[in-house]
Amino acid sequence: MSVDWKPKIVGFACRWCAYAGADLAGTSRMKYPPSIRLVRIPCSCRVDPSFVVRAFQRGADGVLVAGCHPGDCHYTTGNYLTRRRFSLAKRFIQYMGIEPERFRVEWVSAAEGGRFAGLVEEMTEDIRKLGPNRKMRERL
Amino acid sequence: MKMAAAGSLLPLMEALSESNDLWAPIVEDGQVVFGRWKGESLPDNYRVTDNSPKELLLPQTESLMRFEGVYDQLDIKEEPIEGPKVAFGVRPCDAAALDLIAEVLGSDDYPDERFGQRKDSTTVVTLACDEAGEHCFCRAVGGSPASDRGSDIMIYPTDEGYLLRAVTGAGQDILRQCESALDPAEGGDVESAAADCEDIEMPLAEEISPDGVTEDWHRVFESPIWEQLAGRCRSCGICGYVCPTCYCFALFDDLRGNSGVRFRGWDSCQFEDYLLMAGDHNPRPTETERTRQRFMHKLHYFVSRWGEYGCVGCGRCADKCPVGIHMLAAIKELEEVV
Amino acid sequence: MDPLVPEVATIRKITPETASADVKTFEVQPDESEVFSYEPGQYAMLSVFGVGECPVSITSTYEPGAPLEFSIKEVGRVTGALHEAQVGHKIGVRGPYGNHFPVKQWQGRRLLFIGGGIGLAPLRSLINYCVRSRENFGELQLVYGARSPKDLCFKEELFDNWPEVSGMQVHLTVDAAGDDWDGEVALVPDFLEELSFSPDDTIAVTCGPPIMIRFTIEALKRMGFADHKIVTTLEIKMQCGVGNCGRCNIGDKYVCVDGPVFTYQELSSLPQEY
Amino acid sequence: MRQLQKQLRQEAEDAFADGHVEVFIGYQEGFERARPVPVFVRDRESVQEMVLNEFSGVSLSKYLLREAERAQEDASIGIVARGCDGLGIERLLYDQCISREQLYIVGVGCPGVVDPEKAAQLCGEIPVAAEVEKQQVVLQTSSEELTVAKEEVLRDKCLKCDDPTPRIYDALLGEEIQRGPVRQNRFDGVEQLEAVSDDERYEFWVRQFDRCLRCFACRNVCPACSCVTCSLEEEEPQWLKRSTSSSEQFMFHFTRAYHVAGRCVSCGACEEVCPVGVPLMLLNEKLLKDVGELFEEPSPHLPSETEPLGEFSYDDPEGWRGEAGQS
The missing domain is CATH 3.10.450 (Nuclear Transport Factor 2; Chain: A,)
Structure with a gap:
């Protein structure tokens, strides 16, 4: 592992909560590792599990899907579907051999800037320990 | 040049692998596949491998070139070709198939460089058959269980072990390389060993022959048998992908940012989108036209272009087709049409 | 060099042909070498890198040093990407491929060109060839139609250049017209029959949409043209252009190397899979 | 079975005599011994070509898609169905690809093929x-x-079958064979794989997927894969690149399996047709096992009105907590 390697995390963040939470972390000047690249999505249930595989293919060392807490979905029930979908997908991705630390699904509200920063910090540290991801990685 | 190996081919394979990239039939999760050799003896009683050795010469996907820049400052680099290989334990049908593909891809007008280079740098060590498998019919299409077509070295099984014969200069060189693992074939009669293989029973080939079935190809083309055969076709690509003589390919690009790769990859005429054009026109829209195309190509079009059948009788398509669309079944029904 | 690897070329000029610009003519010059020499009716494979490749007939007529010209209608992914390209952009070119119109055999004959829409593209190469060596051919007739006056391609040649050529006549028609059109309004095959050309010593060459070709051939046969004197070009999906990828066969013929130019006599002995 | 074959021909003949069946999907003798192939009988006379024996087991249900498209509006389609095909037919019914009125199902209590x-x-x-x-x-x-x-x-799949008799039929040949529970050890393979390390599991799949030829036979026979245009053939966005690199093989197998998650009827047709022995059921059964565990579906492979991934409950667990295999 090269000394200056830093984990790359792709984050899919719901625009109504997690993305706003990330914003809050920024405007509150909270410190967290610059390892995450956020993709703003309308709702966590917009995330197809194939997105996660695609992210690993294209070079992500970790993937985070972040949506509103159950009960708080802007579209009422989107995140309940997310919960079902990723309960299954998370296990399936691990079944294909991806370490569980590399892919997480979390609920982050717009008010939880600190929680968002903490999550990124925790994930970055977990992945740093694992090293770069080579699984499913494309070599073009 | 002839040599002998007593009992086992393992010492020969070990000797070959020392200075060569050795490929052979291997067992993987219970499947017999043609892959990079891993130190094991040849699988017991294998007939043909699931995949054909054609993929050594025409990989399922390969990148032809890389490009930097898309609309501007374009820089193209051709992809280098991997080093020489020895293909060991190839069956005579599969070795002949490599030669058959070379008819097309090696033709004078536009020789396929990548295929040609690989063909030149691959030494084919063929193991003649001492038994025909359930689906074998090489003899019906002009092949033989002892044929040395497309081979550099022939190995004939005998009661005592194996007799080896170099067919080409390249084969001779390779045999010399591993002389230590072989015995001089004193008293070994290669001709009679070959003749024994030649004579094995092959029930399917005795009954049915494609000779003449496509003479009146217009009639064959219009025959209702295509619709019957194709009725059960699943439009999957198994037959073409396991076929050692199918060579159809497609080109496709993959782009990341401003750089990318142009690939070449297998394609199958059984896929619905094989001939689908921009504007949704499809000259072969249903299973019927596509199934007919496959058989007509092997039994007539290939013959009229290259003077021989585009099939070597390995029987893979018959074995692997989930719904029993069998080359010989088609021929048998065509015989009735003619 | 692998035959499948194209040469990089630069787009020098883009000319919209139709009012809606769904057909554009691209002037293309290879970066590293001279333009290859080619015959009327041949085609080239054009690449937009990252998108793909497609066969396109060459619209220009070979002249040493002159750029290649391709008139392209936007129909699919690659042609769509080509339509987005700008002057100065790089594309890939390889060719020339396929057979060509047997212009040497046609010396001294009268030629009847029948085009529809973008089908005039491969004919343009042939027509300009004949115009350039005018003395080698008999009378030249062009019957050309498009959906509307706005869809007529190569207007300069249609209205200004070709009608001026001695012994050449241009007959235009449109399927539907507005106030700006005082010419013929008819489908090409009907117009053709109305004009009624003599089949004597004449070769009819037709290019256009499949449906137009079908009815044109029927009309030509009624006019007395023999099968081997009716010539057309086929379009089919291709990948390699050099007879290797196996895709474009019609019976035992490969459109990429045995075509795209076929006589109706040849076509009628092939399966109807095009 | 010989008796059943006779009954089947009788059923089919009667159906043609009634005049409402346009085509009858069944089996006929194949070119090779012990390999019967699918047949589409279109008239009363050809009924005698139909066979039903210990070897006739090719999955038939998916053919209904095409036949339903071609059939006259008021005509119906006859089909022989063993237990596995019965579930496949149910799948197509719940996915509204065909309607029950269109079908004339001759069920078979299947002792195995x-x-x-x-x-x-x-x-x-x-x-x-x-x-x-x-x-x-x-x-x-x-x-x-x-x-x-x-x-x-x-066949391997028959040894694990607990649905030998179709749940829906218009006529039943032979005795109804009671449902399992035969498959107490149904998830053994999945559990063994769950038990190894992530790296070993990854290597296992790399090896399996590297053999894959991308012939798409698994998708083409699957009764749960009924999309008119498959996402795997979509060009924009191109979900699946055409390269057969290890990376793309993961994308293919992930997508194929996940797109039938909660809808797979465990008929085993995909694995059976695979020409290179990719253990596709190990993927499907992992999803079935997890659907069962997470959403408390006692028989997750049995089709029903609701789909596990098309609904939710307010107190669903967060399945991503904990390791693979744990609930």
């Missing part, structure tokens, strides 16, 4: 005939009769 290759290993030749009895199978070769245990000679 003989794998001709396994039989050939035991007999030294492909048997001429076979009879499946309670716990054993009698194989008839050209020269002898051999009695073997079911486990030795039935």
Whole structure:
């Protein structure tokens, strides 16, 4: 592992909560590792599990899907579907051999800037320990 | 040049692998596949491998070139070709198939460089058959269980072990390389060993022959048998992908940012989108036209272009087709049409 | 060099042909070498890198040093990407491929060109060839139609250049017209029959949409043209252009190397899979 | 089975005589011994070509998609259905690809189908005939009769079957064979794989997927894969690149399996047609196992009005907490 390697995390963040939470972390000047690249999505249930595989293919060392807490979905029930979908997908991705630390699904509200920063910090540290991801990685 | 190996081919394979990239039939999760050799003896009683050795010469996907820049400052680099290989334990049908593909891809007008280079740098060590498998019919299409077509070295099984014969200069060189693992074939009669293989029973080939079935190809083309055969076709690509003589390919690009790769990859005429054009026109829209195309190509079009059948009788398509669309079944029904 | 690897070329000029610009003519010059020499009716494979490749007939007529010209209608992914390209952009070119119109055999004959829409593209190469060596051919007739006056391609040649050529006549028609059109309004095959050309010593060459070709051939046969004197070009999906990828066969013929130019006599002995 | 074949022909003949059946999907003798192939009988006279024996087991349900498209509006389609095809038909019904009124299902209480290759290993030749009895199978070769245990000679998927009789039919041939529970060990393979390390599991799949030829036979036979245009063939966005790199093979197999998650009826057709032996059911069954555990579906492979991934409950667990295999 090269000394200056830093984990790359792709984050899919719901625009109504997690993305706003990330914003809050920024405007509150909270410190967290610059390892995450956020993709703003309308709702966590917009995330197809194939997105996660695609992210690993294209070079992500970790993937985070972040949506509103159950009960708080802007579209009422989107995140309940997310919960079902990723309960299954998370296990399936691990079944294909991806370490569980590399892919997480979390609920982050717009008010939880600190929680968002903490999550990124925790994930970055977990992945740093694992090293770069080579699984499913494309070599073009 | 002839040599002998007593009992086992393992010492020969070990000797070959020392200075060569050795490929052979291997067992993987219970499947017999043609892959990079891993130190094991040849699988017991294998007939043909699931995949054909054609993929050594025409990989399922390969990148032809890389490009930097898309609309501007374009820089193209051709992809280098991997080093020489020895293909060991190839069956005579599969070795002949490599030669058959070379008819097309090696033709004078536009020789396929990548295929040609690989063909030149691959030494084919063929193991003649001492038994025909359930689906074998090489003899019906002009092949033989002892044929040395497309081979550099022939190995004939005998009661005592194996007799080896170099067919080409390249084969001779390779045999010399591993002389230590072989015995001089004193008293070994290669001709009679070959003749024994030649004579094995092959029930399917005795009954049915494609000779003449496509003479009146217009009639064959219009025959209702295509619709019957194709009725059960699943439009999957198994037959073409396991076929050692199918060579159809497609080109496709993959782009990341401003750089990318142009690939070449297998394609199958059984896929619905094989001939689908921009504007949704499809000259072969249903299973019927596509199934007919496959058989007509092997039994007539290939013959009229290259003077021989585009099939070597390995029987893979018959074995692997989930719904029993069998080359010989088609021929048998065509015989009735003619 | 692998035959499948194209040469990089630069787009020098883009000319919209139709009012809606769904057909554009691209002037293309290879970066590293001279333009290859080619015959009327041949085609080239054009690449937009990252998108793909497609066969396109060459619209220009070979002249040493002159750029290649391709008139392209936007129909699919690659042609769509080509339509987005700008002057100065790089594309890939390889060719020339396929057979060509047997212009040497046609010396001294009268030629009847029948085009529809973008089908005039491969004919343009042939027509300009004949115009350039005018003395080698008999009378030249062009019957050309498009959906509307706005869809007529190569207007300069249609209205200004070709009608001026001695012994050449241009007959235009449109399927539907507005106030700006005082010419013929008819489908090409009907117009053709109305004009009624003599089949004597004449070769009819037709290019256009499949449906137009079908009815044109029927009309030509009624006019007395023999099968081997009716010539057309086929379009089919291709990948390699050099007879290797196996895709474009019609019976035992490969459109990429045995075509795209076929006589109706040849076509009628092939399966109807095009 | 011979008796059942006679009954089947009678059923089919009656259906044609009634005039409402336009086509009857069943089996006929194939070109090779012990390999019957699908047949589409379109008239009363051809009914006699139909066979039903210990070897006729090719999955038929997916053909209904095409036949339904071609059939006249008021005509119906007859089909022979073993238990596995029965579930496949149910799948197509719940997915509204076909309607029940369109179908005339002749169910078969299926004792299991003989794998001709396994039989050939035991007999030294492909048997001429076979009879499946309670716990054993009698194989008839050209020269002898051999009695073997079911486990030795039935298709792998039959050994794990707990739905031998279709749940819906218009006529039933033979006795209804009671549902499992045969599959107490159904998820053994999945559990073994869950038990190894992530790296080992990854290597396992790399090896399996590298053999994959991308022939798409698994998708083409799957009764749960009924999309008009498959996402795997979509060009924009191109979900699946055409390269067969290890990376793309993961994308393919992930997508294929996940797109039928909660809808797979465990008929085993995909694995059966795979020409290179990719253990596709290990993927499907992992999803079935997790659907069962997470959403408390006792028989997750049985089709029903609701789809596990099309609904939710307010107190669903967060399945991503905990390791693979734990609930």
